[in-house]
Amino acid sequence: MKANNYLVYLIALPLFSAALLLLLGRIADKWGHLLATLVSASTFAIGAYEFFAMRSRSGVDRAITQHVIQWISVGTLKVDGALLLDQLSICFVLLITGVGTLIHIYSISYMEHDENRRRFFAYLNLFIAAMLLLVLADSYLSLYVGWEGVGLASYLLIGFWNQRPAYATAAKKAFVANRVGDVGLSLAIIIAFTQFGTVSFAGVKAGAPHASSAALTAIGAMLLLAAAGKSAQFPLQSWLGDAMAGPTPVSALIHAATMVTAGVYLITRSNFIFDASSTARLLVVIVGAITLLFGAIIGTAKDDIKKALAASTMSQIGYMILATGLGPIGYAFAILHLLTHGFFKAGMFLGAGSVMHGMDDEVNMRRYGGLAKFMPITAITFGFGYLAILGIPPFAGFYSKDKIIETAFNAGGNKGWILGGAALLGAAITAFYMTRVVVLTFIGAKRWDSMAHPHESPLLMWLPMAILAIGSVTSGFLLSSGSALVHWLQPIVNAGNVEGGKELMKPLTVSLLALGVVVIGAGAAIIKYRTVASEAPSNISIFTKAARKDLYQDSFNEAVLMRPGQGLTDTLVKTDHNLIDGAVRGVGWTLNTISSAARSIQNGYVRSYALIMVLGTLALVATVWLVTL
Amino acid sequence: MDIANYLYLSAALFTIGAVGVIVRRNAIVVFMCVELMLNAANLAFVTFSRLNGNLDGQVASFFTMVVAACEVVVGLAIIVTIFRSRRSASVDDASLLKR
Amino acid sequence: MKNILTVLELLPLFGVIALWLTPKENTKLIKQTAVAASLLTLVESFIAVWNFDIKFKGFQLVESYNWISAFHIKYAVGVDAISLTLILLTTILVPIVFIAGWHESEDGRFSPKTFYVLMLVLETMMIGVFAATDVFLFYVIFEAMLIPVYFLIAGYGRGERAAAALKFLLYSLFGGLLMLAAVIGIYIISTNQGVGTFDVNELSKLTIDQSTQNWLFLGFFIAFAIKAPLWPFHTWLPGAAKSATAGTSTLLLGILDKVGTYGMIRFCLTLFPGATKTFAPWIITLAVISILYGAILAIGQKDINSMIAFTSISHFGFITLGIFALTSQGISGATFYMINHGFSTAALFLTAGWIVKRRGSSQIADLGGLQRVVPVLAWSFFIAGLSALALPGLSSFVSEFLVLIGSFSQYPVATIFATTGIVLAALYVLLVVQRALHGEVKSGNESMVDLNLREKLAIAPVIALLVFLGFYPKPVLHPLNVATSTVMSQIGVTDPIAKADK
Numbered sequence A: 001m002k003a004n005n006y007l008v009y010l011i012a013l014p015l016f017s018a019a020l021l022l023l024l025g026r027i028a029d030k031w032g033h034l035l036a037t038l039v040s041a042s043t044f045a046i047g048a049y050e051f052f053a054m055r056s057r058s059g060v061d062r063a064i065t066q067h068v069i070q071w072i073s074v075g076t077l078k079v080d081g082a083l084l085l086d087q088l089s090i091c092f093v094l095l096i097t098g099v100g101t102l103i104h105i106y107s108i109s110y111m112e113h114d115e116n117r118r119r120f121f122a123y124l125n126l127f128i129a130a131m132l133l134l135v136l137a138d139s140y141l142s143l144y145v146g147w148e149g150v151g152l153a154s155y156l157l158i159g160f161w162n163q164r165p166a167y168a169t170a171a172k173k174a175f176v177a178n179r180v181g182d183v184g185l186s187l188a189i190i191i192a193f194t195q196f197g198t199v200s201f202a203g204v205k206a207g208a209p210h211a212s213s214a215a216l217t218a219i220g221a222m223l224l225l226a227a228a229g230k231s232a233q234f235p236l237q238s239w240l241g242d243a244m245a246g247p248t249p250v251s252a253l254i255h256a257a258t259m260v261t262a263g264v265y266l267i268t269r270s271n272f273i274f275d276a277s278s279t280a281r282l283l284v285v286i287v288g289a290i291t292l293l294f295g296a297i298i299g300t301a302k303d304d305i306k307k308a309l310a311a312s313t314m315s316q317i318g319y320m321i322l323a324t325g326l327g328p329i330g331y332a333f334a335i336l337h338l339l340t341h342g343f344f345k346a347g348m349f350l351g352a353g354s355v356m357h358g359m360d361d362e363v364n365m366r367r368y369g370g371l372a373k374f375m376p377i378t379a380i381t382f383g384f385g386y387l388a389i390l391g392i393p394p395f396a397g398f399y400s401k402d403k404i405i406e407t408a409f410n411a412g413g414n415k416g417w418i419l420g421g422a423a424l425l426g427a428a429i430t431a432f433y434m435t436r437v438v439v440l441t442f443i444g445a446k447r448w449d450s451m452a453h454p455h456e457s458p459l460l461m462w463l464p465m466a467i468l469a470i471g472s473v474t475s476g477f478l479l480s481s482g483s484a485l486v487h488w489l490q491p492i493v494n495a496g497n498v499e500g501g502k503e504l505m506k507p508l509t510v511s512l513l514a515l516g517v518v519v520i521g522a523g524a525a526i527i528k529y530r531t532v533a534s535e536a537p538s539n540i541s542i543f544t545k546a547a548r549k550d551l552y553q554d555s556f557n558e559a560v561l562m563r564p565g566q567g568l569t570d571t572l573v574k575t576d577h578n579l580i581d582g583a584v585r586g587v588g589w590t591l592n593t594i595s596s597a598a599r600s601i602q603n604g605y606v607r608s609y610a611l612i613m614v615l616g617t618l619a620l621v622a623t624v625w626l627v628t629l
Numbered sequence B: 001m002d003i004a005n006y007l008y009l010s011a012a013l014f015t016i017g018a019v020g021v022i023v024r025r026n027a028i029v030v031f032m033c034v035e036l037m038l039n040a041a042n043l044a045f046v047t048f049s050r051l052n053g054n055l056d057g058q059v060a061s062f063f064t065m066v067v068a069a070c071e072v073v074v075g076l077a078i079i080v081t082i083f084r085s086r087r088s089a090s091v092d093d094a095s096l097l098k099r
Numbered sequence C: 001m002k003n004i005l006t007v008l009e010l011l012p013l014f015g016v017i018a019l020w021l022t023p024k025e026n027t028k029l030i031k032q033t034a035v036a037a038s039l040l041t042l043v044e045s046f047i048a049v050w051n052f053d054i055k056f057k058g059f060q061l062v063e064s065y066n067w068i069s070a071f072h073i074k075y076a077v078g079v080d081a082i083s084l085t086l087i088l089l090t091t092i093l094v095p096i097v098f099i100a101g102w103h104e105s106e107d108g109r110f111s112p113k114t115f116y117v118l119m120l121v122l123e124t125m126m127i128g129v130f131a132a133t134d135v136f137l138f139y140v141i142f143e144a145m146l147i148p149v150y151f152l153i154a155g156y157g158r159g160e161r162a163a164a165a166l167k168f169l170l171y172s173l174f175g176g177l178l179m180l181a182a183v184i185g186i187y188i189i190s191t192n193q194g195v196g197t198f199d200v201n202e203l204s205k206l207t208i209d210q211s212t213q214n215w216l217f218l219g220f221f222i223a224f225a226i227k228a229p230l231w232p233f234h235t236w237l238p239g240a241a242k243s244a245t246a247g248t249s250t251l252l253l254g255i256l257d258k259v260g261t262y263g264m265i266r267f268c269l270t271l272f273p274g275a276t277k278t279f280a281p282w283i284i285t286l287a288v289i290s291i292l293y294g295a296i297l298a299i300g301q302k303d304i305n306s307m308i309a310f311t312s313i314s315h316f317g318f319i320t321l322g323i324f325a326l327t328s329q330g331i332s333g334a335t336f337y338m339i340n341h342g343f344s345t346a347a348l349f350l351t352a353g354w355i356v357k358r359r360g361s362s363q364i365a366d367l368g369g370l371q372r373v374v375p376v377l378a379w380s381f382f383i384a385g386l387s388a389l390a391l392p393g394l395s396s397f398v399s400e401f402l403v404l405i406g407s408f409s410q411y412p413v414a415t416i417f418a419t420t421g422i423v424l425a426a427l428y429v430l431l432v433v434q435r436a437l438h439g440e441v442k443s444g445n446e447s448m449v450d451l452n453l454r455e456k457l458a459i460a461p462v463i464a465l466l467v468f469l470g471f472y473p474k475p476v477l478h479p480l481n482v483a484t485s486t487v488m489s490q491i492g493v494t495d496p497i498a499k500a501d502k
Helices: A007-029 A032-056 A087-110 A117-136 A140-161 A165-196 A201-210 A213-230 A239-245 A248-257 A259-269 A271-276 A278-299 A305-324 A328-358 A376-390 A396-410 A413-442 A459-493 A507-528 A542-548 A550-599 A606-628 B004-023 B027-052 B056-086 C004-021 C027-050 C081-100 C112-131 C135-144 C146-156 C161-192 C210-227 C236-243 C246-256 C258-271 C273-299 C304-325 C328-359 C375-388 C395-408 C412-437 C453-471 C474-491
Strands: A064-074 A077-085 C060-068 C073-079
Touching (some): A007 A032, A007 A064, A007 A077, A032 A117, A064 A140, A064 C328, A064 C395, A077 A087, A077 A117, A077 A140, A087 A117, A087 A248, A087 A328, A087 A459, A117 A248, A140 A213, A140 A248, A140 C395, A165 A201, A165 A239, A165 C395, A165 C412, A201 A271, A213 A271, A213 A278, A239 A248, A239 A305, A248 A259, A248 A305, A248 A328, A259 A305, A259 A328, A271 A278, A271 A328, A278 A305, A278 A413, A278 A550, A305 A328, A305 A413, A376 A396, A376 A413, A396 A459, A413 A507, A542 A550, B027 B056, C027 C081, C073 C081, C073 C112, C073 C135, C081 C112, C081 C246, C081 C328, C081 C453, C081 C474, C112 C135, C112 C146, C112 C246, C112 C258, C135 C146, C135 C258, C146 C161, C161 C236, C210 C258, C210 C273, C236 C246, C246 C304, C246 C328, C258 C273, C258 C304, C258 C328, C304 C395, C304 C412, C328 C395, C328 C453, C328 C474, C375 C395, C375 C412, C375 C453, C395 C453
Antiparallel strands (some): A064 A077
């Protein structure tokens, strides 16, 4: 591995810029957003430079490292602040800085009228720095710093308008759900250390073949818990819908394109753990399959455009997680889908933001309708993203999603049928709810009141959307032509060794099947949502009701975790006061009572003292006499 | 005469003194009873001195007398002071400790 | 330069003499004198650091003079990395507390002058207690420290200050008496085995039979567990924190309570290694209960100061867990945790103190929307809170993780329970952040004023240190490692080897 000295700037620049903007305060209001955007663009430039430099090298020389500081060194635990850029992390670096820069540009216009725009950009830069640290870390512990750093940035950005209590609650919920995942990551690191004596990726990879399968399964399960927290996977997914409280660019960047995919990165990065433990891998596919259906079902019932997209994100990441559990080739397809998803989902979120911008921050799709006429560019860019997520050839999703469905079928046996079937069903539902979003928003009769004046967004907003739309069209083809990405990632994930059972279906069959269910799903949505009421109907089936309530995950959490937790807290507060402190106060009380009883002997009458003395003397004499007798 | 009779007398005097201390209210009388007890003790000392054939008991009784004299000085002074402030020599009136 | 430590202990006392000469009415001059004295002490502590040899194992800068020769009691001081970092924590925090709580001394039962005299006397004692290498000297200062703290709480606090101060005093005295018995016990043992001594190094070489060790260990341990405080000896702390001024709370929880955990390492571990191993599983259990119990109770608190107190109980649980895990990561993590907890609690108490002072109420329910009104203050409190929940990038993360990673190999189940504490930590911090800083501005908060320059200057170094040590803990962690390995070799334990390497 070669050493390289530019990597640290990828993190240092945005971090420094964030700190500067926060510390300078109002002075930086005028130019803060420009600085932040410039910094973000320059990280993209560094990333692009590193990418081409990497391409020009070959084989093992491609990965480069930079040792920054000696971080923690206690006993056998040695963790250096070192950065590692290899074929996997460069994909993320380009995605993060590229999409990040576009969203910076978009936000300049989107947040123009917010008095705290500088603070917003500072948080965005902070996020970029933390996310880059996450993907550039060379050990689990350094990754953890970035992992929690993006959690903090996400918390700050979801709660950007925290004067509204619901938004502040959403931010807190996101952080706490992520922290549950962090327990998993902590324990995974701790177990890894006790097993391998190191927490660096290289060290764990070297040690993994010698470890017991129980330990590997434990590490894998804990890593999966971490991934579930960060990537909004079952059962920790409930925070993502609420996280839409943040400004829309945040939803696009953090809760669609980058941060929520960190779980996929973590599992892909730890492929040596999952490859060695089939149990852990089974858990991964179960979680992935459940979430992809879970998210898709929720998506069908959401009227809030951002929440519908959030449910879709959850579902799409479910696909990626599913793919990571499908063996070496799956990792490559997961990353492929992650990258294409980064383009089309970010594009669609920005489109949603553009719609909201034109509609005075209305988010209810039942109040939209026929907007294509008023916002042509938004409609077209959104449409590209829509076609991409459906997997219509030649749009990006076709190349990535179909591969995952195909790999799922290829898992072999019953497992293959179940997983493949779930993925296929997910694709149908995806087509249904995405068509619903498009129909409700851009097509049909207008359902907004006369006060709204929908209009196209300014250049700074539609330009990023257009670029992302181009990505939604081309990225899939570019990345998978000649299995480009698969070969690129080969040294990391060993994707060449296809394992599993025999091919259940030919790729062409899968594509045709997928296309078939997509058409059915989309058709059903068009028929059902040609005309809709501007108020949500209340006489709905039990399934719709459940989907609207996020399949009761929140209610479950509230009933099983929150209420008992509050009860426990109240009980303990009372116990602490009454029982433990009560015991302490009890000692004082007892002493008090004894003394006041004893005080009555002290009556002040000399004669009674004298009597007591005489009695005492008599008692003494009697005792002595009795003893000597 | 049987030497035990002296001891009987000493015990009787001591008991009379002790009962007097407990039951009488006048401070002067109480004081006299205390003296009576001390002298009863002196009588016992001297008796034992005679019984043992050495002078130890007599020495002790001299000590007692000296202490009794001192005690009379201090005690009477206190009683007089209390009498001045309270116009009473009753020990029950001087029960300040209980408050 | 000789006698560095003695000079360090005496400098605050010179400040006291200077205060004596200052007229009582000139409050400003009194404050300036006190700050000057504490800053001089800080400089002297840097000189001590300068003269400290990191690689040297054992006590340095030692001084020893006979005090009560009949009982072989000496005035003996010396430092290793653990005590030196704690002394440094003391000398850094005292001037910060002075500057941050500029007006704290003014509305007390006694005069401002008395406040600073008590504070400076307390500083002398805190330095002394960490520097003492004579068990008897340690004991005397350990007990004597109660006096200034008692008057600081009872004289300058709020609410039920007299009751809180009394409770603190009685609890500590009870623990102190048990410790006195143990101190006498170990002296007698040393007399039986040759020359009687109170010197820590000499005492650690004694051979004590197991059951005697157990009793003596408990005598020391209960005193330290009350001081630290460990569940269930904790009930004095919330009351004291609620009643004391922000500065007193900072010193009380930030430094004074560290004497407990410091004592566990210095005396419990090194003097009674056998008993340590016997009791370790029980103490680990108590520590884990403390972690979870403190965190849950912190969630349920309505008063901001008692909430901070309960978070500290949780953090002391982590420190104790690390100490009794008896691994190098555990003990180094725990000692580093002490430093970080000192700074992070200081930041919490000082910022909370400013909030309470401005709002006139310490009820969390009375706060709300502070981020809109007093952004700098709100941010300072927020960062302090992040440090309490051990966010990576801040120094408390490094120590908390070290403690967890160090204890897992010995006590996996306990560690898993302790790890869930990080979720509770997120809850207790973010709940109070949400209630106090977010949301609409509640009535009564609109006219609050943001931090002035003096207050910014006080909080800035604390936050800077939290961040700096989070990314570059080596300057503190490295010396601590040396001290830790000395302690571990004294007890005769070694780190477990990685399983897959066997």
